Amino acid sequence: MQTTTNRILSIIFLLVLASSFILGTQVTTTHSERITPNTGSIKLAVKPKRLPTKPLPDFSHIYNTQEKKQQFFSYLMPIVKQVNNEVLVERKNISTLSQKSSLTNRDKTYLNKLAKKYRVKTSLDNHAKFFQRLLIKVDQIPPSLVLAQAANESAWGTSRFAVEGNNLFGQWCFAKGCGLVPVRRDGDASHEVAKFSSVFHSVESYILNLNRHAQYSDLRAIRFRLRSNEQPINGIQLANGLLGYSERGQEYVNEIQSMIRFNNLASFDKNS
Structure with missing residues (x-):
């Protein structure tokens, strides 16, 4: 009886030992696979999650001028910051990829997009020129300039195009039915004032327009020069690149710069 018991205990012991060895090996292998670093790739920054955008408030019923201005800037500034942050994520990724000795197919797809x-x-084959041209265009627009133009173009958020189309910057579109037809449009003109689903998309479209349209190459050159000299990007100087934004030319530029100064909008650039 004792011999039989000893044999059973010995068999159980061996089974337990074997099980421990097998389980231990499996755990070790799984752990090893999990911590192996992927040294062949660089993780790109991800755009921050978009926050819900509140509808445009009814600024027409705010009769105190200072209160209207304060509420207008308070409403718009978080949206401006959010759009600029998305652009700066793209800029950071471009800078990161420019440092790589070789680009993966995924990198190339992202950059081509x-x-x-x-x-x-410019082709990716011309590495230095391609990245420089991208970095000239992909950058933030100083909040002071955005706020001043939005206030000017939308009559502090009360214009028809702002109220009916969420368009704070007077942006045009050219497909029939794409927006709102101006009442005073010339008879031979076909443009409409673009209509947006939200103020966020209006700000996004405006910033993209300044960053890529040939009309604003001077604005981008001023910004690039400021960055190259490690100077703050400010709305007063970038406004000099807006000669083509309005038929009024230099008069319009002067007006935007005056709005920035009078409303102390440069303070928003420092906090952006």
Whole structure:
């Protein structure tokens, strides 16, 4: 009886030992696979999650001028910051990829997508020129300039195009039915004032327009020069690149710069 018991205990012991060895090996292998680093790739920054955008408030019923201005800027500034942050994520990724000795197919797809978005034609084969042209175009627009133009173009958020189309910057579109037809449009003109689903999309479209349209190459050159000299990007200087934004030319530029100064909008650039 004792011999039989000893044999049974010995068999159980061996089974337990074997099981421990097998389980231990499996755990070790799984752990090893999990911690092996992927040294062949660089993780790109991800755009921050978009926050819900509140509808445009009814600014027409705010009769105190200072209160209207304060509420207008308070409403718009978080949206401006969010759009600029998305652009800066793209800029950071471009800078990161420019440092790589070789690009993966995924890297190239990402860069080609940005090149199409910002209308950069230089081929990836010309490495240095391609990245420089992208970095000139993919950058933030100082909040002071955005706020001043939004206030000017939308009459502090009360214009028809702002109220009916969420368009704070007077942006045009050219397909029939794409927006709102101006009451005073010339008889031979076909443009409409673009209509947006939200103010966020209006700000996004405006910033993209300044960043890629040939009309604003001077604005981008001023911004690039400031960055190259490690100077703050500010609305007063970038406004000099808006000569083509309005038929009024320099008079319009002067007006935007005056609005920035009078409303102390440069303070928003420092906090952006």
